Amino acid sequence: MRHHRALRFLHDFSSRLRFARITVVALSLTPMLLSGCAIMHHTQVGEIDSQAVLKGRRFEILISETGVNFDEAARVGKALTQHQQTRDDIGGVAGIISLFQMGPRTGNQVFSPMYADKAFDLIRKECPRGVVSGLVSIRETAKYPVVSGEIVKIIGYCRET
Amino acid sequence: MKIQTSKLLFSLGFMLLMGSQAGCVHLQSLSQSTIPSERTQMVRAEAYRFYFLMFNFNNDYVNDMAEQLANQCPKGHVKGVLTKHEGITYFPIIAHATRVEARGYCVAGQ
Numbered sequence: 001m002r003h004h005r006a007l008r009f010l011h012d013f014s015s016r017l018r019f020a021r022i023t024v025v026a027l028s029l030t031p032m033l034l035s036g037c038a039i040m041h042h043t044q045v046g047e048i049d050s051q052a053v054l055k056g057r058r059f060e061i062l063i064s065e066t067g068v069n070f071d072e073a074a075r076v077g078k079a080l081t082q083h084q085q086t087r088d089d090i091g092g093v094a095g096i097i098s099l100f101q102m103g104p105r106t107g108n109q110v111f112s113p114m115y116a117d118k119a120f121d122l123i124r125k126e127c128p129r130g131v132v133s134g135l136v137s138i139r140e141t142a143k144y145p146v147v148s149g150e151i152v153k154i155i156g157y158c159r160e161t
Numbered sequence: 162m163k164i165q166t167s168k169l170l171f172s173l174g175f176m177l178l179m180g181s182q183a184g185c186v187h188l189q190s191l192s193q194s195t196i197p198s199e200r201t202q203m204v205r206a207e208a209y210r211f212y213f214l215m216f217n218f219n220n221d222y223v224n225d226m227a228e229q230l231a232n233q234c235p236k237g238h239v240k241g242v243l244t245k246h247e248g249i250t251y252f253p254i255i256a257h258a259t260r261v262e263a264r265g266y267c268v269a270g271q
Contacts, residue, residue, distance in 0.1 A: 040220045042190040043246045045206075045227060045263040048239035053231035134227030140220050155224055 041106035042139040049133035052159035056133070059126040060155050065115040067108030067141070067148040070097050076146060107141035107150045116152045127158030185250040194265075196241035202267040204233040212257045223261050234267035241266045 074094035078087045101109055123132060135156045142149035206229035208222045230239045242265035249258040 037215070038217050038219050040189075040223075040246070040259060043223055043244060043261045044190075044192040045230070045242050045244045045265075047194050047242060048227055048231050048234075048265070050231040050234050050237060050239065053227050054235060134231060136223065136227050138220060138223060153220075155227070157227065 037143040039107070039141040039143055040138060041141065042137075044137045046135035046137070047133070049131060049159070052131050052133035053157045056130070056157040056159035057127075058155070058157055060153065061119065061122045061126065062151060062153050063116055063119060063122070064142075064149045064151045065110040065112055067110050067150040069108045069146055069148065070094055070101070072146045106139060108148045110150050115150075119152060119154060123154065123156060126156070127160075130158045130160040132156050132158055187248050187250075188245070189248050189259075190244075190246045192242075192244045194240065194242045197266055197268050199268050200241070200266045202234070204230050204239055204265055204267050206230045206233075206263045208261045210259050212259070214255060215257055217259075226261065226263050230263060230265060237267050237269040239265040240268050 071094065074090050077090045081087060081090075123135075126132075133156070135154060138151075138153040138155075140151045140153065142151060206226045208226055210217065210220075210222050230242070233239075242263055245262045245264075247260050247262075249260060251257065
């Protein structure tokens with residue numbers, strides 16, 4: 001009887017220890033996962049009016065849209081279930097979606113393909129009556145598990161006339 | 162047998178050493194603006210970041226490229242700007258870098 005209790009205690013202790021280890025690893029990884037990896041796809045520097053850049057006002061425009069990685073989502077879905085049929089169904093759905101997502105692209109798929117169109121209006125708002133120069137356009141992805149921020153960043157300088 | 166093993170190890174080590182020294186560079190994007198007729202003074206700016214284990218949390222290092230170019234041509238315009246963005250692999254998974262280079266011509270007083 002005593003031997004049985006000792007074994008149960010050991011079993012409980014080892015499972016608690018495993019849980020504590022997983023918690024510590026998860027907690028130490030959380031800040032890393034939340035901060036996200038920044039991936040730069042494209043950079044372009046435009047023509048420069050040096051007086052506008054050196055004496056003008058600097059502005060920064062950030063446009064972003066949520067991207068979804070369907071492969072990662074399917075993998076997470078498969079890991080969450082033990083049921084083989086459900087796993088197969090998830091794999092099938094992910095396969096069908098991937099057939100419609102072919103072709104070259106930067107970052108993950110987004111739900112609105114026109115999200116970057118407002119860049120022109122936003123630049124005009126930043127500098128309504130001045131010279132805009134020194135535009136640096138950056139296309140980047142802030143990568144998190146399953147989702148991502150698909151970002152267009154534009155840095156420019158406005159010289160009021 | 163022993164000699165063969167040591168030869169194999171030496172060859173593998175040598176290949177790894179050569180591979181780590183070479184590095185791979187790939188072009189990620191390139192853009193070029195209109196080239197001016199006056200092409201006497203060239204200006205150049207570069208932004209570089211090294212990544213250990215591919216961890217990178219922001220791309221702010223390219224933000225001041227326009228200022229770098231303007232500082233080299235304070236009384237004119239920088240035209241014909243070629244922007245080259247390249248990725249460098251020094252050693253797979255462990256050591257990577259990104260380099261963005263912008264080159265253009267300083268055209269005085271326009």
